[in-house]
Amino acid sequence: MKNLTSFSASQIAQEVSSGNIKAEEVALAHLERIKAEDPKVKAFITVLEESALISAREVDLKRSQGKKLGKLAGVPIAVKDNILVEGVETTCASKILKGFKAPYDATIVEKLKKEDAVIIGKTNLDEFAMGSSNENSAFFKTKNPWNLDAVPGGSSGGSAAAVAAKMAPLSLGSDTGGSIRQPASFCGLVGLKPTYGLVSRYGLIAFASSLDQIGPMSRNVEDAALLLSSIAGHDLRDSTSSPEAQTHFSGTPLEKLRGLRIGMPREYFAEGLDAEVQKSVWNAVNCLKTMGAEVKEVSLPHTSYAVATYYIIAPSEAASNLARFDGVRYGYRAQDVKNLSELYEKSRGEGFGPEVKRRIMLGTYALSSGYYDAYYNRAQKARTLISRDFENVFKEVDFLATPTAPSAAFKFGEKSADPVAMYLSDIFTIPSNLAGNASLSIPCGLNKDHLPIGLQLIAPAFEDEKLLALAATIEKAVNFPQLN
Ligand code: GLN
Numbered sequence: 001m002k003n004l005t006s007f008s009a010s011q012i013a014q015e016v017s018s019g020n021i022k023a024e025e026v027a028l029a030h031l032e033r034i035k036a037e038d039p040k041v042k043a044f045i046t047v048l049e050e051s052a053l054i055s056a057r058e059v060d061l062k063r064s065q066g067k068k069l070g071k072l073a074g075v076p077i078a079v080k081d082n083i084l085v086e087g088v089e090t091t092c093a094s095k096i097l098k099g100f101k102a103p104y105d106a107t108i109v110e111k112l113k114k115e116d117a118v119i120i121g122k123t124n125l126d127e128f129a130m131g132s133s134n135e136n137s138a139f140f141k142t143k144n145p146w147n148l149d150a151v152p153g154g155s156s157g158g159s160a161a162a163v164a165a166k167m168a169p170l171s172l173g174s175d176t177g178g179s180i181r182q183p184a185s186f187c188g189l190v191g192l193k194p195t196y197g198l199v200s201r202y203g204l205i206a207f208a209s210s211l212d213q214i215g216p217m218s219r220n221v222e223d224a225a226l227l228l229s230s231i232a233g234h235d236l237r238d239s240t241s242s243p244e245a246q247t248h249f250s251g252t253p254l255e256k257l258r259g260l261r262i263g264m265p266r267e268y269f270a271e272g273l274d275a276e277v278q279k280s281v282w283n284a285v286n287c288l289k290t291m292g293a294e295v296k297e298v299s300l301p302h303t304s305y306a307v308a309t310y311y312i313i314a315p316s317e318a319a320s321n322l323a324r325f326d327g328v329r330y331g332y333r334a335q336d337v338k339n340l341s342e343l344y345e346k347s348r349g350e351g352f353g354p355e356v357k358r359r360i361m362l363g364t365y366a367l368s369s370g371y372y373d374a375y376y377n378r379a380q381k382a383r384t385l386i387s388r389d390f391e392n393v394f395k396e397v398d399f400l401a402t403p404t405a406p407s408a409a410f411k412f413g414e415k416s417a418d419p420v421a422m423y424l425s426d427i428f429t430i431p432s433n434l435a436g437n438a439s440l441s442i443p444c445g446l447n448k449d450h451l452p453i454g455l456q457l458i459a460p461a462f463e464d465e466k467l468l469a470l471a472a473t474i475e476k477a478v479n480f481p482q483l484n
Contacts, residue, residue, distance in 0.1 A: 004029035006482075009075045009169040009223040016074035019063060023074030027056035027118050030076045034121070034167045042142050043152075043162040045081045046089055046122040052076065059116045070115030071230050077112060078162040078171040081122040082129055083214065084203040085109050092205050093137035094127045096351030097331040106203020107238065108172065108214060108231040115230045120168050123158030127353045128322065129179055129207045131155050132425045135416045136355045144186060145483055146451055150409035153183030159217050160187040164483060170218050170227050174204055176211045177310050178405075178429025181441035184217055185404035185454025188443045188480065190224045190471065191217045193429075195461045196436035197242035199228075200235030208317035209240070211310075211433040219482060221442070221472040225251030228464065242462075249465050253472040257291040260470075263298035263397035268428055274407040280445035280453040281403050287477040288401075288470075298397060300389040305382045306431045307423055312366050312379035313434075318356075319363030325351065358419065387435040394460045399470055402428050404441040404454035428456060438464040442471045443480040452480075 004012070004026050015021045031049055038044055059074050079085060082092045084102035086109075091097045105113070112119065126136035134142045134157035142157045144150040145165035152161040156173030160183035163171050173180040175193040184191025192215045199214045206212060216227035228249045235241045254260070262285065269278060289295045327333045327347025334346035352360070366375035393400065405425055415421045432439040437458055444455040455474065459467040 005033045005166040007169065008220055009072065009218065010226055012075045012169060013071060013073045013226070016059065016063070017069045023056035023059035023118060024053065026074050027052050027076060027120070030120055030168060037165045037167055040143065040148060041145050041161050041165050042140050043123050043158040043165065043167060044078070044121040045091060045093065045124050045139060045158070048088065048119055048121050052118050052120045055118045059118070062116070071226060072112060072115040072117035074116065074118060075170060076118045076120040076168045078121050078123050078159055078168040079109065079119055080125055080156050080159045080171070080173050082125060082174060082205045083109065083172060085119055085122065088122060090122065090205065092128045093125045093139055094352065094356065095138045095332055096325050096347070100331040104203065107200040107235045109203065111231055117230070123156070123162055123171060125158055126155035127356050128205070128318070129155040129174055129176060130318070130355050130359055132178070132182055132422055133410070133415065134158065135412065136353060138353050141412065144409050146188060147409070147449070149411055150451060151186065151412055153186035153409060155179040156217065157183045160184055160189055160191070163187070163189055163217050163219060166483070170216060170223055172214060173217050174212055174214050175433065176207050176314060177433050178426040180215045180217060181429050181439065181454070181456060182405050182426060184441040186409035186452065188452030188483070189217050189219060190221050190440065190442050191215065192224050192228065192440040192464070192468070193432060193438070194228060194232065194464050195438040197240055198232050198245045198462070198464060200233070200238040200241045202235055202237040206321040208314040209321065210317060211314060221251040221468055221475050225249040225468045244462070246462065246465065249468055251468040251472050253476050254469050257288055257293040257473065260293040261397040262288060262293050262295045263393055263400045264295065265298050265300045265303065265393070265400055265402060267300055267303035268402040272406055273403060276447040277403045277407060277453050281401065281455050284444040284455050284474055284478055285401050288474065291473070291477070296397065298393050298400070300393055300431065302382065302385045302389050303431060306386055306434060307427055309379045309382040309386065309434060310430045311362065311423060312375050313383065315359040315363035316366045316376055317363070319360045319367065322356070322360060327351070355419070383434050386431055390435045390437055390460070399467070400458040402456045402458065404428060404456040408447045408449070408451040408453055432458055436461055438462070438467050440467055440471055442474055444474070444478050446481070
């Protein structure tokens with residue numbers, strides 16, 4: 001018996017294209033797996049059983065007519081529920097969007113469909129992508145497939161858990177401050193935050209527009225490269241997407257590492273870092289050293305300002321982006337109101353959860369007249385300094401290697417009562433969003449509780465291909481186990 005849910009995306013695409021397996025079989029196998037695993041893991045908000053089977057059959061029909069199939073022929077893909085898929089409910093895991101059906105496809109979803117992918121469902125997230133554990137979803141908590149008592153990370157926790165539990169070989173996440181990389185790290189996956197501007201965000205429900213990026217989550221580097229090749233590229237409908245965006249990525253390991261310079265930023269190996277995480281990251285970097293890379297300590301002196309800077313800029317942008325959810329145009333609308341302002345107040349009051357309200361209040365405060373200079377403007381200046389740190393360090397080294405998160409997956413409830421403790425779980429991922437660099441998380445080991453540990457690699461903007469190549473080299477050296 002073929003174990004289709006253990007196939008990689010690249011294998012599925014190849015086998016479907018060559019006619020060895022049918023896209024329909026692949027879809028059925030994954031839907032069955034979802035039925036068996038998702039009641040425990042709870043990765044999906046919506047499972048698209050019917051439409052997945054219809055699109056799989058269309059792929060098979062196309063092949064039987066002798067037409068050439070796309071790069072993702074028959075590959076099931078799980079999509080974070082803040083990305084629009086036409087006709088499908090898109091909730092951002094918020095009560096305020098319950099019942100909102102997407103009127104069109106996001107550009108990247110359009111591209112996936114063109115490449116003959118099969119959209120299998122919409123995955124859970126922290127409400128409006130605000131959070132690091134999935135505990136902020138208004139609906140339910142997604143569990144970590146490696147240990148159901150542990151969080152999957154966030155905000156793309158559903159996308160991570162779906163792939164780790166083999167309910168899909170690939171998923172899409174969005175990353176504003178770490179939301180692809182941190183859950184990838186917690187669930188033992190590859191998660192890439194592409195360079196800002198590489199992937200169109202048209203049809204992504206915006207959280208913080210100067211930081212948001214969409215990217216792939218997968219069980220291996222080759223699959224991440226395959227998905228990135230399908231979604232990258234300039235889009236006239238997203239003015240921040242780059243006309244120079246590259247569109248082919250291979251994820252082939254580097255042949256030789258001699259001459260490659262890797263920096264370990266001192267500020268990322270400081271107090272608060274879990275000892276097992278530190279050890280695993282060092283082990284992986286030492287492998288690269290043995291293979292000929294030059295490894296040295298470097299400094300990004302403004303790192304300690306990153307979290308504070310992010311928690312001014314991201315909420316400010318969120319406060320503005322989320323103003324459109326007013327109870328009139330989308331989703332939830334409060335009943336029994338006397339006038340328009342009460343409609344706004346009640347709809348927003350009842351529709352948004354506590355973390356989203358906290359961010360809206362923080363952002364509104366930071367942008368208000370009299371405080372704007374002290375907070376928002378200052379944060380923008382700090383952001384420039386943080387970006388310059390990277391520009392400077394990339395004159396000395398080609399890549400940075402750091403832990404993705406300060407610890408492996410934590411338990412439910414461990415940080416949810418303390419927002420600052422939760423915010424600090426993104427301390428190593430946030431700087432790349434502020435600077436717009438390419439960065440990814442790759443599994444580099446397991447801790448004593450058998451939970452995955454992630455290594456973060458950071459590259460200069462638009463070096464995504466080289467970043468994937470280096471990640472593939474590490475993947476080969478580390479030989480990380482998969483869940484059964
Ligand atoms: N955890 C961070 C936050 O809560 C990052 C979220 C994200 O990247 N979407 O804002």
